[in-house]
Amino acid sequence: MIIFGWATAALILNQYPTLLACPACRQPRFFNIALIYSRFSLFYVFGIVYERHHTLRCSICQHEPDMLPLDIEQQAHPAAIPWRHRYGLALFVLIGIPLCVWLSIASRP
Numbered sequence: 386m387i388i389f390g391w392a393t394a395a396l397i398l399n400q401y402p403t404l405l406a407c408p409a410c411r412q413p414r415f416f417n418i419a420l421i422y423s424r425f426s427l428f429y430v431f432g433i434v435y436e437r438h439h440t441l442r443c444s445i446c447q448h449e450p451d452m453l454p455l456d457i458e459q460q461a462h463p464a465a466i467p468w469r470h471r472y473g474l475a476l477f478v479l480i481g482i483p484l485c486v487w488l489s490i491a492s493r494p
Contacts, residue, residue, distance in 0.1 A: 417441070421438055427477060
């Protein structure tokens with residue numbers, strides 16, 4: 386049986402340096418820069434990221450503004466996506482499959 390799935394995750398990277406008006410709180414608030422990424426996973430361990438984008442989220446209510454500032458990409462730090470979400474499927478193909486084949490050949494009498 387093969388177990389696979391799709392998931393979306395968010396990582397808070399840092400805080401946007403200026404106050405912005407939150408449409409939900411209706412107050413000027415600090416916003417967090419978040420990295421939203423979607424991934425495909427095999428057996429919940431081996432994954433590959435197929436989509437990612439940066440957005441802002443209110444630090445109080447987590448609401449996202451309608452218009453994003455143009456400099457959001459420059460304010461974000463490099464992606465901190467866990468390695469098994471980014472490179473897990475490649476490791477499975479490069480190491481896992483050859484190892485299984487070798488073990489099946491080596492176990493024959």
